[in-house]
Amino acid sequence: MNFPVFDLFAALPEIFVLSMGIVVLLFDLMLSDRTRYISYMLTLLTLVGAGYLTLATYGTTESAFHGLFVRDPFGDVLKLMIYLGAFVAMVYSRSYIALRGMYRGEFFALTLFAVLGTMIMVSGHNFITLYMGLELLSLCLYSLVALDRENPRATEAAMKYFVLGALASGMLLYGMSMIYGATGTLDIAYINQSLDTQNIATLGTTPDKAMLILGLVFVVAGIAFKLGAVPFQMWIPDVYHGAPTAVTMLVGSFPKFAAFAFAVRLLVQGLHEMAADWQGMLMIMAVLSIIVGNVAAIAQTNIKRMLAYSTISHIGFMLYGFFATPEGIANAMFYITAYVIMTLGAFGIIMLLSRKGFEADNLDDFKGLSKRSPRLAFVMLLLMFSMAGVPPTIGFDAKFAVLQAALQAGHVGLVIFAVLMATVGAFYYLRVVKLMYFDEPQDDTPIVVQSDVALVLGINGFAVLALGILPQGLLHLCVTAVTNSMP
């Protein structure tokens, strides 16, 4: 029996995060509320340490655990972004969760386990590993949503998320089992080989097309649910609205990297031979997502709900990158990065405006923000311009990149449609700007901003602008990561 110990080194960042998650869990038992900041610092240190471990061996491509797990530049770049996203999310949410009785060891441990789940999804190279990573992430997110126990709306959101998530997992598994039945393997690399037309000629076995399509439909449905694309978006508004804002930010930020990686591993690396089939499905979902997201967002008065619909439309735009494979994947990766940067900032500001016993989650709470805090209002202005896709912000470059990819694949009509819908979407983003700058404040409570949050938020706002003016660095990173890792 051979058990290659060296395999473990490929998963070193994962092992580190897991160990630290357990350390936080145990160590927190000995802490009082006054010393709870140690758990918080340990969580941040874990993310930094995992970043170091990932960077130390960056650029290597190796397959470990009998092909169940893969280390490649694509996964490494996404993991680094996940650490960064989780780090920023933790800094933003600290005072918010402290005021709502969620500043407990479980919050940090569950967040670290969620990060672990996303890392496994990013690096999984087998249906089983991908699925296990997904379940780990989902379970952490369900319980984080419900963590504010006294809040009936959060409990309801958690319940909906859990039931619909379980349904989506069931569909995903059913689809995977069909693909397993057709190809006889669960390994992404072998699935790709068994569908390769040249291999089919030499092997003499043809996978059953009908069975593959049936499996593909269910797999795409499962992915669409996790991403939040129409018609599998029904959980997004309720969960974003109902969950405590800190958790909404967690649900909406770094897990999207994992869902993106999940889609790339399954569709682009595994089922690339069936690209024509799944691209058709993704096109319908992308167009519907952009319509539903942008139109429904106009009617919202709650900013968390508005950002939920905005997420749906952003996911629709991101899917445009998948129309051109494998070149467009890098553009989609750039888009999802831009989306996470913007989402983190927007929810960070909502949390800053909230205080004990008060949630600043209505659009009216933003009235006259420029008079109450000009700097916060300016960062929010940048974020809203970026989400609307106004140059020179990162949102513009991201939209430009994915639409360019779709254009190169020859989908002129779809691109024109997306641009039109983006202008519709600009209405509700600019409405927030109007409320902040042209309306009188309704609430004169001073806004307290801790220096660490102010620093991170400043960097976040600066990144939206700087990466918008100079997107080449990030885009280049995405392109090299994708080209070095795709078959």
Add this chain to the structure above:
Amino acid sequence: MAMIFQDVVFYVLAAILVFAGLRVITARNPVHAALFLVLAFFTAAGIWLLLEAEFLAIALVMVYVGAVMVLFLFVVMMLDINLEQLRKNFWDAIIPALIVGGLIFAEMVMILVSKKFGGLVPATHDANYSNTAALGNLLYTDYVLPFEIAAVVLLVAIVAAIALTLRRRANAKRIDPADQIHVKRADRIRMVNMPVEKDAPVEGEKT
């Protein structure tokens, strides 16, 4: 001859499984529905036995019937469920449900009648073959990574369950065993010096 016998067993088990599955969703009483689910698990385990998946069959019975369903029945019996309210919207959703169910059924028929499924006969093994050992070999070598992740998932489930349900009530009558052990005699009883006898009341001195 053996093949025919196995076919008969399969179809009998499959018929019971489909019937039990239908009764799970149509039974009026939730306790009956849960019991039909137990029946469905048993027959599914029987079908797995026919496929020589003995370990999975036993695991299904032990885990689902023995643990999950017993707990489930317990909860269903404990809760005071309003049956009328539970069934109120059952018929409203019947048409979309029939359409979706019919579509999935038709798709499955189309897949199952395709040639790919016809010729598949699982390899048979002799009586001494242990698929428990085979599963164990795979699980702890090739699939050790998902196995470990499953362990983390269980850990998360425990953490989440405790975080969501453990409440520290202000007036809870908890006892700390450490305090109990470290208790000193002086904490519990107070020695009081008092005379052995009271002075006898003086006669005739009434107030």
